[in-house]
Amino acid sequence: MLDVALTGAAGRMGKNLIQALSDSKELNLVAAIEQSGHPVIGSDAGDIAGIGTNGIIVTDDLDSVCGSFEILIDFTIAPSAVENVNICLANNRKMVIGTTGLSELEREQVREAAQTIPIVHASNFSVGVNATFKLAEVAAAILGDSVDIEITEVHHRHKVDAPSGTAVTLGEVIAGKLNRDISKVAVYGREGFTGERDRKTIGFNSLRGGDIVGEHTVLFAGEGERVEITHRAQSRMNFAMGALRAAVFVAGQSSGLFDMQDVLNLRSMGT
Numbered sequence: 215m216l217d218v219a220l221t222g223a224a225g226r227m228g229k230n231l232i233q234a235l236s237d238s239k240e241l242n243l244v245a246a247i248e249q250s251g252h253p254v255i256g257s258d259a260g261d262i263a264g265i266g267t268n269g270i271i272v273t274d275d276l277d278s279v280c281g282s283f284e285i286l287i288d289f290t291i292a293p294s295a296v297e298n299v300n301i302c303l304a305n306n307r308k309m310v311i312g313t314t315g316l317s318e319l320e321r322e323q324v325r326e327a328a329q330t331i332p333i334v335h336a337s338n339f340s341v342g343v344n345a346t347f348k349l350a351e352v353a354a355a356i357l358g359d360s361v362d363i364e365i366t367e368v369h370h371r372h373k374v375d376a377p378s379g380t381a382v383t384l385g386e387v388i389a390g391k392l393n394r395d396i397s398k399v400a401v402y403g404r405e406g407f408t409g410e411r412d413r414k415t416i417g418f419n420s421l422r423g424g425d426i427v428g429e430h431t432v433l434f435a436g437e438g439e440r441v442e443i444t445h446r447a448q449s450r451m452n453f454a455m456g457a458l459r460a461a462v463f464v465a466g467q468s469s470g471l472f473d474m475q476d477v478l479n480l481r482s483m484g485t
Contacts, residue, residue: 236263289312348475
């Protein structure tokens with residue numbers, strides 16, 4: 215069994231991960247961490263996840279438990295995730311990061327740390343979403359510059375970053391296949407007199423409301439036809455199970471930055 219710790223233990227994903235880890239035959243949860251001042255500090259992690267007491271008391275001090283685990287699974291917010299990367303780097307611990315909304319500077323810090331410790335950083339751990347990334351790449355390769363490309367994502371009202379990390383990854387995958395620089399061709403929403411659409415652009419549209427877990431659609435719109443690729447999540451448990459697969463994968467690595475395409479061996483599938 216591989217010993218793992220979890221940061222963001224009281225969050226939506228954290229609770230699902232605690233549940234998933236309780237059933238895992240490969241991974242053993244040994245520590246649960248939340249931000250300082252959170253009301254669950256001192257509570258039993260199993261109780262906050264609704265699975266019953268498991269004897270793991272939630273703490274706010276990651277440093278103090280670094281000696282107990284091999285892999286940290288992080289679902290927090292960007293500044294906290296980078297702090298946790300630095301702690302794991304100092305203690306030679308492996309990481310799975312599901313936190314999104316990192317700035318370019320924060321992403322660079324992750325890349326630098328991955329030169330020493332292995333890190334799986336993915337915008338979405340769902341196996342279905344990662345299949346969607348591959349399908350979008352294939353569609354982009356086939357349709358090329360003959361279509362307009364729009365990405366729409368829908369999430370619950372509590373999500374704090376937009377567009378979603380998954381939508382950003384979809385754009386990056388498509389832009390990469392079409393030899394476009396996503397930082398130059400991305401268009402985030404439209405308002406007022408925008409003029410005729412530039413075919414080279416990739417549009418992003420974000421909707422927020424209710425308790426929607428997550429929906430992503432890529433639209434390839436051509437003359438007389440369109441192709442739409444959609445993924446809808448009904449539960450967060452599929453994300454949790456993917457994160458556990460990533461943890462098993464990263465346990466076998468000595469260093470490097472990976473994502474779910476590596477975990478699922480999708481890079482070997484040509485387009």
